[in-house]
Amino acid sequence: MYAKSEALFELRMNDLCCEFGNVKGLTNYLDNTWVKTYKEKFVPAWTNRIMHFGETTTQRVESAHSTLKLHLGNSQTNFETLWSVVDGILRIQHNNIKASFELSLNVVQHEHFDELYRRLRGYVCQRALKLIRY
Structure with a gap:
C-alpha cells in the first residue's frame, strides 16, 4: 500500500484482489472498511499531497x-x-x-x-x- 501514485495503488489493489479473491469476503471487507474510508490517510499517493514535514506516524x-x-x-x-x-x-x-x-x-x-x-x-x-x- 506504499503506492506513490493512484494508478499504482489501483494496480496493487487489483493484484491483492486476484491473490486473495478466493478468501470469502476479505476483499469486500478491506475495500468497504479500510480502503474507501481511509486510503487518503495512509497511502502515499494521497498523503504526499499534504505538507506533513515527515511526520507520518503517531x-x-x-x-x-x-x-x-x-x-x-x-x-x-x-x-x-x-x-x-x-x-x-x-x-x-x-x-x-x-x-x-x-x-x-x-x-x-x-x-x-x-x-x-x-x-x-x-x-x-x-x-x-x-x-x-x-
Missing part, C-alpha cells in the same frame, strides 16, 4: 507518553507530583525549541543564502527550510 505522541511514564516512575502518583513532572518536561522542551530558533536566527546554512529564502531567514527554523523544495 510516534510523537507515543514518545511523549513514554517520557512522561519514565519521569513519573509509577502510575500511583498524586496530582502535585504529576503537575511538577509535566511542568519540568514542558520547560525542557520549551528551552530546546527556543535554542533551536536562536540557532536559526544566528546561523544561516550555505544552501539558504539563495534569494528565495531571504524573507524566511530568521523567521523559519532551519529544519523547515530544509524541507522547502523549489
